[in-house]
Amino acid sequence: MPDAPQPLNRKIEDLARNHLPRNLTHITTQQGTGVEDDANSLKAGVRGPTLLEDFILREKITHFDHERIPERVVHARGAAAHGYFEAYDDLSPITAAHFLGEAGRRTPVFVRFSTVAGSRGSADTVRDVRGFAVKFYTEQGNFDLVGNNIPVFFIQDAMKFPDLVHAVKPEPHNEIPQAQSAHDTFWDFVSLTPESLHMIMWTMSDRAIPRSYRMMEGFGVHTFRLVNAQGQTTLVKFHWKPQLGVHGMAWDEAQKLNGKDPDFHRRDLWEAIETGQFPEWELGLQLLTEAEAEELDIDVLDPTKIIPEELVPVTRVGRLVLDRNPENFFAETEQVAFHPGHVVPGIDFSNDPLLQGRLFSYTDTQLLRLGGPNFAQLPINRPVCPFHHHQRDGLGQHQIPLGKVAYAPSSLDTGAPAHLGALPDGYRSFPEPLSGHKLRGKPERFADHYSQARLFYASLTLPEQRHLRDALVFELSHVTAVHVRERMVQHLQRIDAGLCNGVARPLGLLCPDEDCGTGPSPAS
């Protein structure tokens, strides 16, 4: 058990305001009417038909009929916990973000880990990317760092996201298979989308079968901007470094657990927190100026590339501690709405075309998933700082805005809120100078799809390389289309000849001529 009860944080106190009272001794209807009998419906005689007037039965059944909401279109399966973030230093020289503004400052957080491809009821230990989404309830509003446990992504442009997800999800005609076994559509898409190869190296490695959520790194993936109170900007990549180190499972172990204990990761997180083994990560920042970014071989707007830590070191700026399990899975873990566009003063976006598309997607999907435009009022989603706006009405309005003024400017109600103007907490986008022709396409530096895949493979130990090779053999052996297998083998040849041979031979294929080149791929 924990040594001492943890102090409440502001978000936990805020959530407690929504607890249903537990001191009633009897059941009532939603309207508060006492229920005499909750087990037998109202009938015309004990053997007669049930009467339509039975409002108690109708209400009970109707509510049950509406218990399910759509699962997330991706990242449907997850587990979450409350905790806090504690800053090590005052970072106000580089960001106006309040939660990074003082050594020792604590900010409540809610963190949800997830798998990407499986449905809500799928198993935990599948080979997949893991989501690592952190909601900081700051004094300036909510900041969501919606990341993954892998530092790069499959695609460079949001336009391809629906294609990627359609390729990875169960096939539409028969709804099989799920993420744990390979299938034609995914490898077909990947083999025709060489920008995904770097991410494929990560997902075929032990990183994609973590031992525990507590033993994973986290990454913001995209380049973001920090902006200080004077309007000066620094580019940033976000990292989470687990106190317990990074550990994977053996594939065989993971597969067995899928059957024996499909809730393995969920249970591991829950039990660690219940027994006081609070999971902990450090927040790391890779900081660079725009001039330094220009000097790199890669484009920092390309989400399929890392900035090697040897070139830009990771500075650790604070720690994240998860010390409290949710009280209600649905109200908290299921209804939480993360969004990479939830930013606070001092944090801004880059023009990464994947990030830019994400900024549209999350609210759009949550309007459907959480039933209308007022889901920010849900207890888990509302900020701990004061908030007030002139948005009104809509499905699920749970607040009672006062007065007759729901617009600005107004001279009728001098108490109605107006915008903050130049005050420090008013969010002001970084005034990046922009000009360009209106076109589709991508920068030249986005074209090299092999170098970092090779770099990652070369960074692994021999057993890790063997695991990666075996994973590719396993996955590709489940692909029925031979031309798709062959195309994948051709890509592997451009990454590493040894890897190519090691995968091709068990599949009964030959690696293409070794001279076929290891340079940049043709633009995809």
Ligand code: HEM
């Ligand atoms: C969840 C879209 C790329 C991390 C989601 C959801 C959507 C979505 C629609 C479900 C949200 C909900 O129902 O609440 C997209 C699109 C992407 C993209 C359109 C690319 C264009 C990424 C990337 C990352 C990421 C690159 C990691 C850096 C997550 C996480 C969740 C999520 C962690 C789960 C959040 C939670 O726990 O509720 N994404 N995503 N996504 N996405 Fe993305």
